[in-house]
Amino acid sequence: MVFPPIYHHTGLETSGGATRVAQLVVDGLRRRNVETNHSFELAEKQDGTAILPNDFGRYLPGNAIGHLHSTGNWPDLLTSISARARVVITMHDCELFTGGCPYPLDCADLDEKCADPCSRNFPEAESLKKQKLHQVQRLEPALVAPSRWMARLAKTHLYRSVTVVPNGIPWPEQPVSKRVARRKLGLHNAARVAVFAAHGGMNAAYKSGDAWKDIWTALKARMPRLVCFAVGGDREEQQGDLILWPYVDRARLSLLMNAADVLLYPTRADNHSLVVLEAMSCSLPVVAYSVGGIPEQVTDQYTGLLVPSGRNKVFIDAAELLLSDPAMIRQMGVDAFDSGRKRFDSERMVEGYMSVYKSLIGE
Template sequence: MSVSVIHHTLLELRGGASRVASILNDELAAMGVESSHSFEVAESRDGEAELLSRPWPARLEEAIAAGSVVHVHSTSQWHELLAFLAARQARTVITLHDFQLVAGGCVAPVECDISAGRCPDPCPRGYPDPEGERKLRKRLVGNLDPVIASPSEWLRRQAASSLEREVVLVPNGVPWPQTMPDAAAKNAAKKALGIAQAARTVLFVAHGGRRAAYKAGHEWDFIWRLIKEQTPGAVGIMAGGKSMERDGDLLRLPYLEPEHLARVLTAADVLCYPTLADNHPLAVLEAMAHGAAVAASAVGGVKEQVADGVNGLLAPPEEWETLATHTAELLARPPRCRELSRTAFEQGAKRFNARRMAEDYRTLYGRVLG
């Protein structure tokens, strides 16, 4: 069956949803599937020109008229977009990268539980009429009747309950190297960043850096101090902020394009991933693919990526001291660190590679067209 697809995102380049769309776009093209991208906020010079000449509704209109499947990843306008697609009877796949479509407006239910299929009222975060908003989004989804996918079982269950419809599990995937970076590759990456080859290096990364609320960015400095107290020789990298600066043994980096992030991930011995709520984070998968051991908070879909003591270490939610201790342990015990990172690389190559994700979605496109 001939398939063409257009991926729609809020941001052109940044954030997990846009990164997944970009990975899928490349993988599908390599598989012979016609694939393109529309977005609401341009972030590159080329994107600005395209946005001015062909705004996203026009791009989607053309794609729908040509018979393309619309694959929605994110938007700032769920009401308008769902109604737009339903009015045109667009054959649609939606990937849930967060809770915005299935809850009363929040990105993730950090302070409440919607597993029963409804939002609490009053909302702990102050959203007005969250249950009314949830029901409206459910009705708009019903009018469109898309195929819906979730990267994590954690979100899949809650979305199925809230929307009262089938939600398919499609775990995220990232480009996976044939072989795990060896010591020489890691040393070269450290040298390129001005880090001593012998230095044990820990990475914090999130879009927004220390301002990334759901990634506990406000706790990064505290966790780093705890790590440094236990492993005085450690070097830290915090990536995803707005500027580059050095603060002793800590290097702060801005948002990095994928090829630059790959170098930083290769240089890292450990990814320290504090998070308050998470669906199926690409940062964890990309760390695994680049040979960094993972110490993370045991929340949401992270627990579907990391098995504690098998391919990484998990700390209970918001127990930053425990997370810092796990990270320091991996830094101080290189053989244990390599053992976990090797297992994560080998398991992830089968479970979380980009080609598997693209094949799963191509199956869903066929289902929509069929």
């Protein structure tokens, strides 16, 4: 089958889960000799070129498939595209069908009209929600969600079928030895090491960044030999055995995860987290809240431990249980690596999107 060009579009150029997924798909398509392109709204490299949302349609060739991943303005981006165009939209969060919030959490207005004024201060939320729905109905795109959880939500609010293509990352043949990784980081082999990681660090609202220090303090009181890294903030600092790291490159984060015993991931909302996949690819078990698409990644009692959302004490108890049992850490780490390699390798993700493109061509 001869493929048309595939034009991917994201809001950011060098950061963000949507951008990374889009680039992995672009790389996979190029390996398959499919013509492809990746445009951005915010070019973060000095030589980067930005395409504003309302200009994307003008740059989309008539024979191409437009694959939209993220944007700072869904109505303008969708309006710019001709109704004759073939379009794929991957929903990396909920913004396509809400009044502005990436994740509605416990918003009572999600299933009805957005409140006026919006309780979370999104301006003209109901009007924005209607504009996006109108454009989706006009374009009739192929909708994709990385998780079944997101697919169910999107189908309810956009009244269209949704294909599930789980996120993927390049999977190593085997993880780096924990002993080797610790030696490179100067960590003692006998230490217990926990990691928090999220873009924004302790300011990451959806990832419970404001609760990281409380969780750490409680765990440290129970486990005096515990060392913890909090990654993703805006500064580098050491507070006793709590080490704060700013946003680090993927190689550095991977080295830390290979050296650690557990990823602490008290996320309040998530679709299909790349941070969790990074941990699994490093044989790192995860303790997380059972929200969104997380249970589709982490199997409770097998590749990590899941606890009810918002239950901080239960989360701390689960983390202590795992950190206190080296045998459980090793076995869950092995199972996480093997499970993830079968389900979440980036090549499998690319093949999933190839199937979506084929369905559009067939139509």
